[in-house]
Amino acid sequence: MRRWALLILTLICVSVKDISGSWEEWWTYDGISGPGFWGLINPQWSMCNKGRRQSPINVEPDKLLFDPWLRDIQFDKHKVSGVLHNTGQSLVFRVEKDSKHQVNISGGPLSYRYQFEEIYFHYGLEDNRGAEHQIDKHTFPGEIQLYGFNKELYHNMSEAQHKSQGVVGISLMVQIGEPTNKELRLITSAFNKVIYRGSSFPIKHLPLSSLLPSTQQYLTYEGSTTHPGCWETAVWVIFNKPIYISKQEMYALRRLMQGSQLTPKAPLGNNARPVQPLHYRTVRTNINFNKISQGTSNCPDMYRNMHYTATQWPREHSMRYRSIEDLEMLSPA
Incomplete structure (x- = not known):
């Protein structure tokens, strides 16, 4: 059955390639053009199926390695302008290339x-x-990923994504709740402007550093981009605290469609690549478990809770996740 599906997909994609001239037009997150087939059709995306340092992953808290040499993440304070795009596969914000002030991540x-x-x-x-x-x-209900390229070794993202240490991926988990980040509304308020594939909307003066959660605790590992071609050139940083958007903002996000206004197709959501095997990679953290777990016998044992944990809202009975900072606030010694 898989051989027949692959043959059919090959014929379809050859036809699409001839018409559009670009592989970027046809891939999706489900069916015979979904993640399981990304690396089988386009040879340039072979890492999607053959790679051993792929992303995303499931982080296992009991296997994290504390690294005392990990520093704080630094973002330049400059504001950026760019365009929000509905690509038909994802919602993507791209910064203006000729912007006077670029944001550096270090x-x-x-x-x-x-x-x-x-x-x-x-x-x-x-x-x-x-x-x-x-x-x-x-x-989590969502994840916002900020990508940057190594500007000291490479000229642009197109070059860097193929080269060693070429890309950084900053992962922000998204939870539904009372928004605490007003700057994020510069983006969420534009969701209704990009409902259909190919639509775009300019966003001016976005304070990128203000989008980050109020923590310097994070996890990090070496992996890949999570979209084709799954290049294994990314250093990932996952912050240990979510950011929040409202139910109304999530509703507006879920209204986005994969197709055009004439043929809207399916909703744009559920655009997540499945988790990939870790293959003995190390996931490091700057959270010192032993130091935080020390204290009197009256304090809760924090060692087992040094990660997002699930609990229940008493009213809504919906899943919520808390970071270690939330746990410390809720259970003071």
Whole structure:
């Protein structure tokens, strides 16, 4: 059955390639053009199926390695302008190439300065799915990924994504709740402007550093881009605290469609690549478990809770995730 599906897909994609001249037009997140087939059709995307340092992953808290040499992540304070695009596969914000002030990302596990390039939005059509990375097999409703390229070694993202240490991916887990980030509304308020594939909307003066959660605790590992061609050139940083958007904003996001206004097709959501095998890679963290777990016998044992944990809202009975900072606030010694 898989051989027949592959043959049919090959014929379809050859036809699409002849018409559009680009592989970027046909891939999706489901069916015979979904993640399981990305690397089988286009030879340039072979890492999607053959790679052994692929992303996203499920982070296992009991296997994290504390690294005392990990520094804080640094973002330039400049504001950026760009365009929000509905590509038919994802919602993507791309910065203006000729912008006078570019945002550099440095510190953390990074040995070089990386120039911010784009933001990808991954989200589910239901609250129990959407994010690409998982924490102890728990999935958030969404994940915002900030990508940058190594500006000290390479000229642009197109070059860097094929080269060693070429890309940084910053992962922000998204939870539904009371928004605490007013700057994020510069993007969420534009969701209704990009409902259909090919639509775009300009966004001016976005303070990128203000989008980040109020923590310097993070996890990091070496992986790949989570979209084709799955290049294994990415250093990933996953912040240990979610950011929040409202139910109304998530509703507007879930209204986005894969197709045009004439042929809207299916909703754009559920655009997450499945988690990939870790293959003995190390996931490091700057959270010192032993130091935080020390204290009197009256304090809760924090060692087992150094990660996002699930609990229940008493009123809504919906899944919520808390970081270690939230746990410390709720259970003071």
